[in-house]
Amino acid sequence: MIEIDGSMGEGGGQVLRSALSLSCLTGQAFHIYNIRKNRSKSGLMRQHLMAVQAAARISSANVAGDRLGSPELSFLPDRITPGEYSFDIGTAGSATLVLQTVIPPLLAARKASRITVIGGTHVPFSPSWNYFEEIFWPSIARLGVRGETAARSFGFYPKGGGRVGCTVEPAEVLAPYLVRERGRLTRLSIVSAVGNLPRAIAERQLHSALSTLKGRLERGLPMDIETRELTIFGQGTFIFIKGEYEHAVAGFTALGERGKPAEAVGAEAARELLEHHESGEPIDPHLADQLVLYLARASAGSLFRTSRLTSHLATNLLVAGYFLELACRVEGSEGGPGAVVITPIPE
Numbered sequence: 001m002i003e004i005d006g007s008m009g010e011g012g013g014q015v016l017r018s019a020l021s022l023s024c025l026t027g028q029a030f031h032i033y034n035i036r037k038n039r040s041k042s043g044l045m046r047q048h049l050m051a052v053q054a055a056a057r058i059s060s061a062n063v064a065g066d067r068l069g070s071p072e073l074s075f076l077p078d079r080i081t082p083g084e085y086s087f088d089i090g091t092a093g094s095a096t097l098v099l100q101t102v103i104p105p106l107l108a109a110r111k112a113s114r115i116t117v118i119g120g121t122h123v124p125f126s127p128s129w130n131y132f133e134e135i136f137w138p139s140i141a142r143l144g145v146r147g148e149t150a151a152r153s154f155g156f157y158p159k160g161g162g163r164v165g166c167t168v169e170p171a172e173v174l175a176p177y178l179v180r181e182r183g184r185l186t187r188l189s190i191v192s193a194v195g196n197l198p199r200a201i202a203e204r205q206l207h208s209a210l211s212t213l214k215g216r217l218e219r220g221l222p223m224d225i226e227t228r229e230l231t232i233f234g235q236g237t238f239i240f241i242k243g244e245y246e247h248a249v250a251g252f253t254a255l256g257e258r259g260k261p262a263e264a265v266g267a268e269a270a271r272e273l274l275e276h277h278e279s280g281e282p283i284d285p286h287l288a289d290q291l292v293l294y295l296a297r298a299s300a301g302s303l304f305r306t307s308r309l310t311s312h313l314a315t316n317l318l319v320a321g322y323f324l325e326l327a328c329r330v331e332g333s334e335g336g337p338g339a340v341v342i343t344p345i346p347e
């Protein structure tokens with residue numbers, strides 16, 4: 001049984017989720033302790049527990065310690081069963097993080113699967129649905145992942161209730177990923193949205209983003225700009241900015257919250273985009289960590305450059321090393337730009 005210290009690296013839920021994915025994928029059991037030890041509410045929270053239950057359902061796993069607040073867990077997967085799955089988090093816990101947990105093992109199944117998750121789609125510290133669908137999904141599609149994404153509704157903190165999902169076709173081996181350069185910025189898209197709040201808030205978010213970006217991007221850049229009113233439970237706002245480069249896409253989401261001015265929301269996403277853009281690098285800091293589990297399964301070595309090396313990236317590389325024979329090299333230091341080289345070692 002693989003022993004994992006859940007407080008290693010970034011020490012958050014990601015250590016657990018990546019271990020669940022890789023355990024299902026490789027059939028190796030693991031025991032994790034110190035789960036989210038340094039977080040203010042340590043142990044398994046609802047969203048993490050849902051990831052455990054989802055991974056257990058698709059792999060008919062034997063599990064011990066799967067309760068709220070638990071600091072440790074043992075997970076013994078059996079066989080991956082493809083099929084139709086629906087997981088209801090019951091809170092605004094992140095739906096995209098649950099999807100990201102089960103996609104890698106379901107790719108290794110013999111038949112296609114359809115997964116639906118009910119929960120938060122635009123919640124802090126996780127990929128927004130727009131990010132999942134427009135940045136993460138096209139990036140894994142480039143590695144050979146086939147399937148479709150679908151969103152029935154969005155869910156915000158604290159009510160959740162968004163319903164999103166995807167289908168995944170079996171993909172035995174994935175293509176290597178080589179992204180050293182991004183090429184020119186060819187298009188910018190901005191979606192600014194509100195649910196059960198005045199449309200004027202979405203417009204203020206948008207104007208603030210546009211004035212932050214003014215004069216900082218190429219002249220005459222094609223732009224798609226949209227404000228949206230969403231039908232959701234509860235209330236919420238977000239802005240999502242996508243930069244399409246010749247060889248990469250990058251995305252930045254900012255969320256509204258009580259007491260945070262709409263102008264701050266718009267400026268936050270725009271500043272993140274500018275920071276990435278001005279680095280000259282292709283892969284945004286979030287995609288960098290989210291790609292690791294896929295590159296670890298590619299048929300040959302991969303290399304990409306990112307605008308910021310994060311502790312999430314370092315953590316995923318560490319966890320992948322527990323389950324797979326890999327040679328990983330990171331060039332650069334945390335917080336700055338750098339390169340990641342991942343080479344699977346054939347058995």
Ligand SMILES: Nc1ncnc2c1ncn2[C@@H]1O[C@H](COP(=O)(O)OP(=O)(O)OP(=O)(O)O)[C@@H](O)[C@H]1O
Binds near residue numbers: 289312
């Ligand atoms: N704005 C964002 N856009 C895209 N992806 C994001 C964004 N914010 C966070 N993520 C991704 O969400 C994941 C969050 O992992 P993390 O371990 O922090 O989650 P968690 O389970 O909420 O952890 P914890 O509550 O223990 O801190 C990472 O893969 C990170 O790249």
